[in-house]
Amino acid sequence: MDRNAALVTGGNSGIGFECARQLAREGWHVLIASRNREMSADAVRRIAHESGDDAASEMGLDLGSVASVRRFAGEIAGKNVPLRALVCNAGLQVMKGPRHSPDGFELTFAVNHLGHFLLTNLLLARLLANAPARIVIVASGVHDPKLRTAMPKPSITDLETLAKTGGPRKDAFDGRLAYVNSKLCNLWFAYELGRRIEAAGVSTDGRRLAVNAFDPGLVPGSGLARDYPPVLRFVWFRILPGLARLLTPVVAGINPASKAGPALARLVLDPTLARVSGKYFPSHTRWREAPSSDASYDVARARALWEESVRMTHLLPGESPLVAR
Numbered sequence: 001m002d003r004n005a006a007l008v009t010g011g012n013s014g015i016g017f018e019c020a021r022q023l024a025r026e027g028w029h030v031l032i033a034s035r036n037r038e039m040s041a042d043a044v045r046r047i048a049h050e051s052g053d054d055a056a057s058e059m060g061l062d063l064g065s066v067a068s069v070r071r072f073a074g075e076i077a078g079k080n081v082p083l084r085a086l087v088c089n090a091g092l093q094v095m096k097g098p099r100h101s102p103d104g105f106e107l108t109f110a111v112n113h114l115g116h117f118l119l120t121n122l123l124l125a126r127l128l129a130n131a132p133a134r135i136v137i138v139a140s141g142v143h144d145p146k147l148r149t150a151m152p153k154p155s156i157t158d159l160e161t162l163a164k165t166g167g168p169r170k171d172a173f174d175g176r177l178a179y180v181n182s183k184l185c186n187l188w189f190a191y192e193l194g195r196r197i198e199a200a201g202v203s204t205d206g207r208r209l210a211v212n213a214f215d216p217g218l219v220p221g222s223g224l225a226r227d228y229p230p231v232l233r234f235v236w237f238r239i240l241p242g243l244a245r246l247l248t249p250v251v252a253g254i255n256p257a258s259k260a261g262p263a264l265a266r267l268v269l270d271p272t273l274a275r276v277s278g279k280y281f282p283s284h285t286r287w288r289e290a291p292s293s294d295a296s297y298d299v300a301r302a303r304a305l306w307e308e309s310v311r312m313t314h315l316l317p318g319e320s321p322l323v324a325r
């Protein structure tokens with residue numbers, strides 16, 4: 001295959017699907033990685049119908065399982081795909097819990113952060129070999145208390161408790177807080193990854209590997225609310241999408257997936273961003289580069305999360321160019 005390839009996690013639904021669709025329209029091959037293979041096959045058919053038979057393919061991936069992420073990375077290694085972009089988009093919100101991954105981690109933390117951490121590290125050598133390449137991490141404005149999003153403020157004490165409960169307490173679970181905390185982890189991860197790539201000198205002028213973070217804004221109608229109570233699900237799926245289409249021209253923070261997805265794809269496609277790395281592109285500025293929360297720039301906490309994540313996923317030297325021998 002000679003066309004550029006992009007891996008989009010969670011590309012069978014919502015924002016990820018619209019991003020994949022846009023990349024395919026621009027001539028990329030998109031590899032959709034999600035759990036529900038039927039939905040993924042349907043997404044591939046829709047994209048192929050629009051952009052041609054070679055525009056999309058799909059593979060099964062469960063980001064909540066370390067073994068599944070490793071298996072997936074192994075399968076990719078055996079494929080001849082010129083991978084030049086990784087879009088870490090998949091995510092979930094758990095309302096009743098805590099639910100735990102097969103490895104014993106709270107599920108929101110496991111899927112939204114840890115699975116992407118491992119996947120990215122296992123694919124880094126491949127991305128570098130095909131550089132220039134880009135990594136985009138989908139975070140959320142809910143990580144930033146200054147934005148008043150009606151979600152709780154992030155609250156993280158120690159990382160061990162976070163990984164077990166999604167929050168600061170060993171004996172309590174709040175699904176919304178677990179989600180907000182996982183989105184702060186997305187930013188810590190994005191910035192620390194960018195710093196480590198620079199420090200290791202693996203990204204050079206001619207062969208850049210850029211890492212940026214994205215916030216889609218409020219995107220009602222996506223599958224993110226699948227675990228909500230029935231009344232909220234009704235509002236999310238039936239009422240808010242129409243409202244989003246009406247409001248989006250005047251309210252920058254609310255968007256239909258058909259607008260947020262292409263904005264996410266822009267971070268892969270836009271030639272003016274080729275040298276931009278370690279930045280955040282939120283919906284409230286209509287995706288112009290802007291600061292994320294103060295806490296997201298805490299270098300010590302980002303470093304600690306990185307080191308704990310290496311330990312939790314048993315990432316070994318040699319498996320990632322960023323893990324020291």
Ligand SMILES: NC(=O)c1ccc[n+]([C@@H]2O[C@H](COP(=O)([O-])OP(=O)(O)OC[C@H]3O[C@@H](n4cnc5c(N)ncnc54)[C@H](OP(=O)(O)O)[C@@H]3O)[C@@H](O)[C@H]2O)c1
Binds near residue numbers: 009033035036141
């Ligand atoms: N919607 C919003 O208002 C909003 C706002 C801010 C940020 N975001 C972020 O945007 C991203 C996309 O969310 P969305 O709103 O488009 O929701 P969505 O439609 O539910 O998409 C989420 C995707 O993640 C996949 N996924 C979930 N668990 C997975 C797992 N264990 N392994 C692999 N894939 C998994 C899902 O596919 P399978 O179920 O088939 O695995 C699905 O394709 C998320 O990171 C979310 O946090 C959304």
